[in-house]
Amino acid sequence: MANKKLTIALFSGSVDKLTAAGVILGGAAAEDMDVEIFVLLQAAFAFKKENAMTNDRVAEITDKKDDFLASLERLNAPHWTEAFRTAKEMTNVKIHICGFAGKVWHGEKLDDFIDLADDICGIGEYMTAAEESDINLFI
Amino acid sequence: MSTEELATMKADKTVDARGTSCPGPLLAAKKAIGEIQKGQIMEVLSADEGTKRDIPKWCKKKGFEYLGTVEESGFFKIFLRK
Numbered sequence: 436m437a438n439k440k441l442t443i444a445l446f447s448g449s450v451d452k453l454t455a456a457g458v459i460l461g462g463a464a465a466e467d468m469d470v471e472i473f474v475l476l477q478a479a480f481a482f483k484k485e486n487a488m489t490n491d492r493v494a495e496i497t498d499k500k501d502d503f504l505a506s507l508e509r510l511n512a513p514h515w516t517e518a519f520r521t522a523k524e525m526t527n528v529k530i531h532i533c534g535f536a537g538k539v540w541h542g543e544k545l546d547d548f549i550d551l552a553d554d555i556c557g558i559g560e561y562m563t564a565a566e567e568s569d570i571n572l573f574i
Numbered sequence: 575m576s577t578e579e580l581a582t583m584k585a586d587k588t589v590d591a592r593g594t595s596c597p598g599p600l601l602a603a604k605k606a607i608g609e610i611q612k613g614q615i616m617e618v619l620s621a622d623e624g625t626k627r628d629i630p631k632w633c634k635k636k637g638f639e640y641l642g643t644v645e646e647s648g649f650f651k652i653f654l655r656k
Contacts, residue, residue, distance in 0.1 A: 461597030465604050465632060510595045521601065 438527070441470045442568040444561065448477035449494035450515065451503065456574045457518025464525035471564045472519075472530045474552065479536035487516055487549045519551050531556040575653075580642045583653055585617035586610055592621050592649050599625040600632060607638070612656050615641070621649040629654065 441463050445456055456472075463470050474482050481490050493500045513521065522528050532548055532555045542548055545555055565571050575583075589606045591599035599620040610616055618629060626643060629652050633640040641653035 458597055461601055465597060465600045465628075466635065511593055511598075512595055513598075525601065525604065 438467050438469045439570070440564075440568040441468045441570045442561075442564045442572070443470065443472045444475055444565070444571075444573045445472050445478040446475045447494060447574055448479070448481035448490065449492045450481075450490060451493040451495060452574055453478070453481055453515035454507065454512065454518070457513070457515040457522075459572070459574075460519060460522035460528065464522040464528075467526050468570075470522070470526065470528040471568075472528065473556070473561045473564070474530060474532045474536060474548075476533070476536045476539060479532060479542060479548075480540045482532060482548045482552055483540055483542055484547060484549055488514070516549065516551060523551070529553050531560060533558070533561070575642045577642075577644070580644050580651075580653060583615065583617070583641070585653065586614035587616045589616065589618045591625070592619050594622075596622050596624045596628070598622075600628050603629060603632070607636075607656060610656055615653060615655050618652045618654075619649055620652070626650060626652070 443456060447453065460470065480486055491504060493503060496503065530552050532552050534555050534557055537543070537547070537555060545552060587606055587610045589602050591602040594602065599618060599622055603618050606616060630640040633654050639655040641655055644651045
C-alpha cells in the first residue's frame with residue numbers, strides 16, 4: 436500500500452506556527468507519510484540562514500510570548516528546525532523554497548537558506564503536489 | 575492481557591519517553607520498533623496523555639499487537655508486541 440501524501444503550504448514565519456508545523460510533521464513521520472513542504476512568504480524569512488535560530492516572533496497571544504517560549508523549553512519541545520530535521524530522517528520530506536518568497540527576503544540561491552531546504556521552486560509545483568495529496572494544509 | 579500479566583511483563587526493549595512531549599513518545603516508539611524482531615515486546619514509558627491513545631492506534635495501523643497499558647505514579651507503561 437502506497438504511503439499517504441501530505442502537502443503543507445507553509446506561509447508563516449512565526450515560531451508558534453512553525454512549532455505547530457513541526458508537531459504535525461512528527462505525526463506524519465509516525466505514519467510514514469510522504470511530505471512536501473512549500474516555504475511561502477513569511478516562512479521564507481524564518482528559513483534564511485541568519486534568521487532560523489534567532490527568530491522568536493510569535494503570531495498570536497503576543498502579550499504572553501515569554502510564557503509561551505519558556506513553556507516550550509520546560510516541556511523539552513525541540514526547536515522547530517530540529518522537529519523538521521527529525522521528520523526528514525524518519526520519512527520522506529521534501530522542502531521547497533518558493534522562489535518569489537525567497538526573493539522578498541533577499542534570498543537568491545538555495546545556499547541563502549538553512550540546509551533543511553532542498554530546492555527552490557515555483558507555484559506550479561505546489562499546485563501539482565497539492566492535487567496529488569491526501570492531506571493539504573495551509574500553515 | 576490481564577493486569578497481573580502486564581504488571582510482571584518483561585519487555586525486550588524499553589523506550590523511556592517521559593522527558594518529551596507529543597510527538598516525542600510516538601517518534602521514539604517508531605525509532606525503537608526498528609530495533610526489535612517480530613514477536614518481541616516493547617514497552618513505552620510516557621507521561622503524555624495523548625500518547626496513551628496514539629500508540630494503540632499506531633499499533634493498529636502498523637499491524638503490531640497492542641497488549642495493554644499499566645498506570646504508574648505520574649506516568650504509564652504501554653506494552654506492545656511487534
